Amino acid sequence: MKRAVPALAACLLSSCGYFSKDVRPVLDEPFPKKLSEWRLFVGDLKQLRPNAGVVPYDLNTPLFSDYADKSRYVWMPKGAAARYRPTEAFEFPPGAVLAKTFSYSGRIVETRLLVNTRKGWVGVPYVWNDRQTDATLEIAPDPVTVHWKNLTIQYIIPNTNQCKSCHDRSKTVVPIGPKARHLNKTYAYSTGPENQLEHWTKIGYLTGAPYPASAPRNAAWDNPSSGTLEQRARAYLDANCSHCHNPQGPADNTGLYLTADQPDPLRIGFCKVPVAAGHGSGDLRFDMVHGKPDESILIHRMDSVEPKVMMPEIGRSTVHREGVELIRAWVKGVRGDCVNPRAND
Numbered sequence: 001m002k003r004a005v006p007a008l009a010a011c012l013l014s015s016c017g018y019f020s021k022d023v024r025p026v027l028d029e030p031f032p033k034k035l036s037e038w039r040l041f042v043g044d045l046k047q048l049r050p051n052a053g054v055v056p057y058d059l060n061t062p063l064f065s066d067y068a069d070k071s072r073y074v075w076m077p078k079g080a081a082a083r084y085r086p087t088e089a090f091e092f093p094p095g096a097v098l099a100k101t102f103s104y105s106g107r108i109v110e111t112r113l114l115v116n117t118r119k120g121w122v123g124v125p126y127v128w129n130d131r132q133t134d135a136t137l138e139i140a141p142d143p144v145t146v147h148w149k150n151l152t153i154q155y156i157i158p159n160t161n162q163c164k165s166c167h168d169r170s171k172t173v174v175p176i177g178p179k180a181r182h183l184n185k186t187y188a189y190s191t192g193p194e195n196q197l198e199h200w201t202k203i204g205y206l207t208g209a210p211y212p213a214s215a216p217r218n219a220a221w222d223n224p225s226s227g228t229l230e231q232r233a234r235a236y237l238d239a240n241c242s243h244c245h246n247p248q249g250p251a252d253n254t255g256l257y258l259t260a261d262q263p264d265p266l267r268i269g270f271c272k273v274p275v276a277a278g279h280g281s282g283d284l285r286f287d288m289v290h291g292k293p294d295e296s297i298l299i300h301r302m303d304s305v306e307p308k309v310m311m312p313e314i315g316r317s318t319v320h321r322e323g324v325e326l327i328r329a330w331v332k333g334v335r336g337d338c339v340n341p342r343a344n345d
């Protein structure tokens with residue numbers, strides 16, 4: 001008993017222990033079984049009121065996930081910062097936590113965490129209970145039926161293995177959203193509106209960032225004042241496809257690269273013969289054809305929910321009508337022809 005007292009006192013003084021109110025630092029698995037145990041949020045959990053040091057953030061153009069509402073937060077251990085990189089995700093310190101919560105009409109379905117452990121990034125989904133009091137870590141969650149407007153959606157929560165189907169760069173798990181071009185926008189913080197890159201720098205979460213005007217910035221796919229039709233279409237493909245379709249991603253072998261800064265029209269699909277022809281391609285010849293959305297495999301695959309046809313191949317069970325319309329409108333206006341197509345290389 002005598003020896004327990006100093007240990008407890010030490011714990012109360014530092015942030016290590018059970019009584020701490022700070023975010024729980026975790027550097028190794030196993031992870032806490034309940035979302036509440038991380039202490040990312042304070043008070044009534046479903047209000048998602050961020051704890052000290054937990055910072056909300058948003059992306060210029062996000063990933064479409066069956067119309068789910070999403071909120072995103074970042075936390076880093078005291079004194080630690082991420083390092084700026086112009087094109088890749090920032091380099092985060094050990095212990096950093098990224099959290100993304102999915103909900104429909106206020107009902108929270110899941111909160112996904114990416115945790116930078118000593119062994120690298122690990123992703124886990126926490127599934128919310130019906131009473132919305134807490135969420136539990138589940139390795140292989142069941143689908144959940146959700147409603148959005150007049151749609152009934154079998155919402156699929158990816159299992160822990162599937163995280164790396166998308167969060168993958170050269171076979172290691174990586175974050176996707178925290179890149180300069182996604183974060184370079186104003187966010188309405190409780191302290192007032194501020195550019196996110198500037199805010200992260202100010203609070204010590206980011207080092208090496210240039211002024212926002214000198215950093216890359218994606219358009220907002222659904223806001224015409226944020227960029228041209230082409231810029232918005234490219235931002236959409238960047239956010240929805242480029243985590244697989246890039247030279248280090250899981251779809252590298254296709255040679256179809258959809259990052260917003262890809263300069264080569266062939267690489268983004270124009271007159272590009274697909275690696276696999278046939279059914280998945282709708283028997284069309286090219287990934288994209290100037291001025292002809294109906295002849296473009298890329299659009300055909302966005303417009304499908306059929307396994308082996310639909311793109312992205314996981315992460316949705318409905319067609320994103322508004323997204324398909326945006327890409328159609330863009331392709332319709334692109335001039336050129338595929339009379340002398342380059343062979344796939």
Ligand code: HEC
Pocket residue numbers: 059061062063064072098099100112113114122123124125157158159160162163164165166167174175176177178239240243312314315316
């Ligand atoms: C279909 C592809 C896909 C799958 C599968 C997927 N993610 Fe993501 N995830 C993304 C994309 C794209 C983003 C960034 C865009 C956004 O947040 O809208 C993202 C963002 C996140 C974020 C916010 C930080 C970041 O990297 O941007 C977390 C946390 C996250 N995902 C966790 C997970 C976990 C955990 C799993 C597995 C249970 C998972 N994700 C499965 C595509 C995917």
Ligand code: HEC
Pocket residue numbers: 165166237240241242243244245250251254255256272273274275276280287297298299301302308311312313314
């Ligand atoms: C989870 C990873 C992943 C995501 C995200 C993804 N794809 Fe793919 N994509 C693949 C893989 C793997 C292939 C190769 C196998 C096949 O053709 O089905 C492929 C093939 C394709 C092809 C055929 C390309 C060729 O030239 O062979 C097109 C077109 C395509 N994807 C479009 C898209 C679009 C558009 C998006 C975003 C809306 C997207 N993909 C998102 C993994 C992905």
